[in-house]
Amino acid sequence: MLPDEMERRREIESRMRREARLFGYREIATPVFEELELFTIRSGEGIIGEMYAFEDKGGRTLALRPELTAPVLRMYVEEGRSLIKPVKWCYFADCFRYERPQKGRYREFWQFGAELIGADSAMADAEVINLGFNLLKSTGVTFSLKVGHLSFMRTLLADLSDDERRKIRAFLDKHEEDEAEKYLKSIGRDDLCSPLINLCHARTLEDVFAIIGDITEKVRIEETFHILDLHQIPYEINPAIARGLDYYTGIVFECFAEGLGAENQILGGGAYRLAHLFGGEDTPSVGFAIGFDRVMVALGSDFILKQLPRIMIVCTDDGRSRGLQVADELRNLGIIAESDLTGRSFSAQMKAAGKNSDYAIIIGREETESGLVTLKDLKAGTQTSLCVKDVVKHLNQQ
Numbered sequence: 001m002l003p004d005e006m007e008r009r010r011e012i013e014s015r016m017r018r019e020a021r022l023f024g025y026r027e028i029a030t031p032v033f034e035e036l037e038l039f040t041i042r043s044g045e046g047i048i049g050e051m052y053a054f055e056d057k058g059g060r061t062l063a064l065r066p067e068l069t070a071p072v073l074r075m076y077v078e079e080g081r082s083l084i085k086p087v088k089w090c091y092f093a094d095c096f097r098y099e100r101p102q103k104g105r106y107r108e109f110w111q112f113g114a115e116l117i118g119a120d121s122a123m124a125d126a127e128v129i130n131l132g133f134n135l136l137k138s139t140g141v142t143f144s145l146k147v148g149h150l151s152f153m154r155t156l157l158a159d160l161s162d163d164e165r166r167k168i169r170a171f172l173d174k175h176e177e178d179e180a181e182k183y184l185k186s187i188g189r190d191d192l193c194s195p196l197i198n199l200c201h202a203r204t205l206e207d208v209f210a211i212i213g214d215i216t217e218k219v220r221i222e223e224t225f226h227i228l229d230l231h232q233i234p235y236e237i238n239p240a241i242a243r244g245l246d247y248y249t250g251i252v253f254e255c256f257a258e259g260l261g262a263e264n265q266i267l268g269g270g271a272y273r274l275a276h277l278f279g280g281e282d283t284p285s286v287g288f289a290i291g292f293d294r295v296m297v298a299l300g301s302d303f304i305l306k307q308l309p310r311i312m313i314v315c316t317d318d319g320r321s322r323g324l325q326v327a328d329e330l331r332n333l334g335i336i337a338e339s340d341l342t343g344r345s346f347s348a349q350m351k352a353a354g355k356n357s358d359y360a361i362i363i364g365r366e367e368t369e370s371g372l373v374t375l376k377d378l379k380a381g382t383q384t385s386l387c388v389k390d391v392v393k394h395l396n397q398q
């Protein structure tokens, strides 16, 4: 990533960090590689094909992290159990997946995520959705939010085996409803086809409960959506959200950006339980991760970063010593100031400044003696003589 791109990314990153901090989430860091088992323990050996897994010199089987939820929960079990609950952590980190690269799908990509550990309530579920919504909003990206609950499908498909349910979930995760229907027919459950399709397309809780009947989670689900309404968060109910990862247990949600084509999911998350698998107590958790690179692609050229003006100090041989001091004085005032490092002639320095900088500060014998500098606007071609402090005022007026 070249400097222009890095500056854009740093700006968006800092907006996300600021927003997470406002909700009381504090940033953590975990190692880039972990024991492979950390990721297979819940998702099974099948996930190895999607990971960079390797053996190290000590014969340990490791993997580059494909995501951070499992590492964060491992860290919580090892380091955070004595903290007051709920624990609210966020992270910005690179992840690695052995996938076929295409636009918006990379083998190394960055996630900005948050995990709320140790709270089991509609308030907790809604807060995490609210945070994800506000993080994305702070970036300026245009997106939609879809919220579902795994108990909807679980109830409808209650008398299927775990394996059968998992297959249907995988089809729904890829938006292949036809294939899910075909599969139901192949196992002799034609009766479930139309309820499944109706459920996938239900957009109100009334419709959902009309299809699946009352369930124990009903009150909590209604409360969660009520809180989202209080926060005035626009969302669409979508019972077809299945989430690819195996660890989700309750509420699930995803955000989609406009204009990204197939890889338009920019946020995914939900409620899950992982702590007990890593030696901790069974702990309710809820979190999400934002696909940072996809957000940057979605923002595209609409997002223009306001650049600070770049100033080149251009000196005659007599002015070089004073030039170095002026550069320091400007930097102390928060102005970007660069000195010539090549020993070029005065005219060659001016030419280079014309290409790379917005302003030149010219320092020759006269300026060295007077203590003033000559500020030249390289775009307008105008120049003025002033003291270093007034350079700041002059630039602020532009």
Ligand code: HAM
Pocket: 066, 067, 068, 069, 097, 099, 104, 105, 106, 107, 108, 109, 110, 111, 113, 114, 115, 244, 245, 265, 266, 267, 268, 269, 270, 272, 286, 287, 288, 289, 290, 291, 292, 293, 294
């Ligand atoms: P995920 O849906 O696998 O969930 O990934 C989250 C986001 O990361 C996706 O929505 C997508 O924007 C981005 N992403 C995934 N794979 C790639 C890729 N190959 N290239 C670029 N972007 C990608 C998780 O990772 C869960 N850990 C989220 C979570 C946190 N659930 C609870 N807490």
